[in-house]
Amino acid sequence: MSALAITSSSLTTSLARYWRSWGLWVLLLIAPICARYMLRIDDGGVIIAIDGKLPEMTSAFIGVSLGIVMTTLLLPVGWLYLRSNTTRRQPWQVEETTAASRVAIALGRFGADCMIMLTTLTALTAAGWFLAWVLIPVQQLNFAHLTFALWLVAAPALIGLCALRILFDARPLLRSGFGDFAYFVLWIMSLAMPAIMAGQTPSLATNMADFAGFVTPLQYGAPGDAGDFAISVGGGFDVDPGHVQLDVMAGLTSAGYIPSRLLWIAIAIALVIIAGLIYQPHRAKRRAQRAPWLAALLQPGAPPRADPHAKAARHAVAGALNLVMAEFRLIGTGRVFLAFAASVTALSAFADFRQIASPAALLVMVFALSAHAGRSEARGLVSLTRVASFAPMLRRAAFVIAGGVWTTLMAMPALFRTPSLEMFSTAAGTGLIAAAVASVLATLSGSGFAPRLVLLVLWYGYSSYSG
Amino acid sequence: MSSLALAGIAKSYGRKVVLADVSHTFTPGLTLLTGPSGAGKSTLLRLIATAERPTRGTLSWNEARLPDARARLRRVLGYAPQAVDLPEDLTAREFAMHIAALKGLSLSAADKQFGAITDAIGLHADINNRIASFSGGMRRRLIFAQALLGAPEVIALDEPTAELDGETARKLSALILERAKTAIVVVTTHLADELAPHAVATLRVRDGAVA
Numbered sequence: 001m002s003a004l005a006i007t008s009s010s011l012t013t014s015l016a017r018y019w020r021s022w023g024l025w026v027l028l029l030i031a032p033i034c035a036r037y038m039l040r041i042d043d044g045g046v047i048i049a050i051d052g053k054l055p056e057m058t059s060a061f062i063g064v065s066l067g068i069v070m071t072t073l074l075l076p077v078g079w080l081y082l083r084s085n086t087t088r089r090q091p092w093q094v095e096e097t098t099a100a101s102r103v104a105i106a107l108g109r110f111g112a113d114c115m116i117m118l119t120t121l122t123a124l125t126a127a128g129w130f131l132a133w134v135l136i137p138v139q140q141l142n143f144a145h146l147t148f149a150l151w152l153v154a155a156p157a158l159i160g161l162c163a164l165r166i167l168f169d170a171r172p173l174l175r176s177g178f179g180d181f182a183y184f185v186l187w188i189m190s191l192a193m194p195a196i197m198a199g200q201t202p203s204l205a206t207n208m209a210d211f212a213g214f215v216t217p218l219q220y221g222a223p224g225d226a227g228d229f230a231i232s233v234g235g236g237f238d239v240d241p242g243h244v245q246l247d248v249m250a251g252l253t254s255a256g257y258i259p260s261r262l263l264w265i266a267i268a269i270a271l272v273i274i275a276g277l278i279y280q281p282h283r284a285k286r287r288a289q290r291a292p293w294l295a296a297l298l299q300p301g302a303p304p305r306a307d308p309h310a311k312a313a314r315h316a317v318a319g320a321l322n323l324v325m326a327e328f329r330l331i332g333t334g335r336v337f338l339a340f341a342a343s344v345t346a347l348s349a350f351a352d353f354r355q356i357a358s359p360a361a362l363l364v365m366v367f368a369l370s371a372h373a374g375r376s377e378a379r380g381l382v383s384l385t386r387v388a389s390f391a392p393m394l395r396r397a398a399f400v401i402a403g404g405v406w407t408t409l410m411a412m413p414a415l416f417r418t419p420s421l422e423m424f425s426t427a428a429g430t431g432l433i434a435a436a437v438a439s440v441l442a443t444l445s446g447s448g449f450a451p452r453l454v455l456l457v458l459w460y461g462y463s464s465y466s467g
Numbered sequence: 468m469s470s471l472a473l474a475g476i477a478k479s480y481g482r483k484v485v486l487a488d489v490s491h492t493f494t495p496g497l498t499l500l501t502g503p504s505g506a507g508k509s510t511l512l513r514l515i516a517t518a519e520r521p522t523r524g525t526l527s528w529n530e531a532r533l534p535d536a537r538a539r540l541r542r543v544l545g546y547a548p549q550a551v552d553l554p555e556d557l558t559a560r561e562f563a564m565h566i567a568a569l570k571g572l573s574l575s576a577a578d579k580q581f582g583a584i585t586d587a588i589g590l591h592a593d594i595n596n597r598i599a600s601f602s603g604g605m606r607r608r609l610i611f612a613q614a615l616l617g618a619p620e621v622i623a624l625d626e627p628t629a630e631l632d633g634e635t636a637r638k639l640s641a642l643i644l645e646r647a648k649t650a651i652v653v654v655t656t657h658l659a660d661e662l663a664p665h666a667v668a669t670l671r672v673r674d675g676a677v678a
Contacts, residue, residue, distance in 0.1 A: 306586035319571035326568030380552020
């Protein structure tokens, strides 16, 4: 079979699976609904301010605004969708024993992912047209400018996202939770990197540092004396009356901007080819050889001697409490977690609670909670557990309580040191809220992936916020 | 004496009718559900295990109708589906304790009982190992073992001896027959095996009907 035929087959099969999934329709709805909140209308939405003033609303500015929000805030949503949705499960056992080129398969899947993400962008474009029609006088409407600005900013970032998904599916380590963490770091970097080029004359080199593509369109077309640029979601600062004239089209067509966006697309395609070349087949989990002392430490030990005459277990007197205890144990399963939890507990004895100990505890819990929520809500397991005495909702409630108990326990030294109701509520609240988020997302997605990524984003916000 | 009664049960998925007008009363003892692949055996077992609801008809547990009696039935139910998405990163023992907690059982007693069950089916040496390292047969035995935790009065087992070698299958069969002395045990199988002579009833499922 030719490489082209393999790519074509991979593309059409993946697309067929996408079209038949309900998740796609949710994704297609998210963009237009969010579009309303991406723009500064009345007092809500995302604020883009230059020297404290809002730019004048033009078609191109609406396009750039929607593009900026798409490439910054919505990239994690796109990652969540691609990594956890319809085409996550593949018949690897069969595919990997065929002679088909992995590059050809990767390109086909990449093509399908791109079509899905660009379809979402099309939905957002349509929503942008409608909003522009509402917000801008008819004689100033320019749908071509809006579309050009939106696609130039957002499309390369979305295509890059699709390429990363394929690349992160190529190696065992990147397929795991580490891959999600690595993506999270890359995403944060993509938001921070543009600061390097702020104030510099736009060129291909400076624009390449701006994966999200929002600096030049805002900076280049701003008045010459403009110095302060700020983007905020849902408030955060007050804007001054009046508007700034912003020539977005000049920024989009400035030297090096369009070539940089095209180069990002070329890099994305190159990443997919590299993913095909370095692809490593799935294997049954094999534990790496550990040092003898580590192996001895992690060895679970022989099971207790079986008593063939053991009586049938009776129902517990306090079954609900039993359930909370079981969830508590299962969240904390594994000696690695226990070692981290013990370290964080020790840390809370002397480190600042709100700035260091509590974020550290939450980070440990992100992985433990998402792992247990994911395994408990696996579709194939729920078919068994839903017929148990305790309904799934009761187990979820027990899980949330157990999460709160874990973070409270880790904060005990700090609570003994400086007892306060505020500290107690922070300690318990972080665990309860994180567990609730993990439970809801794992229930919806049937895996621990979505909660892990969302909790990492929330953890980043929590650890950065000093209030 | 416990009884689980099906009256005029039908189950459809869209236009596809899987079961039509099934009536039977299960009493303590072993009941085999036989029939060709795709005949509806597993669907009937899922209905008995309350994992699905019938499109038409009623289920009754000790003469109380479901759904009112569903919680009471689930309290005394042991269910082993054909395939379960087992949590790979847990040990067999941790998984069993998870199920025991969901069944509302005393965990220390359930741990001892799990040891005894796994000892009887040749899995005990591996219960502290992660499920990821388990073979297909070991997974099958683990799914079987969790169904027997507690003292279930209704045990629904879907092809429990599939993928097992002859000797291990015989060990499972012995446990099934032991439990069938006091409990309602319903087992699906598409093969006539050594359980057949001990069954109080054998229902043949074919084309949505039970004979």
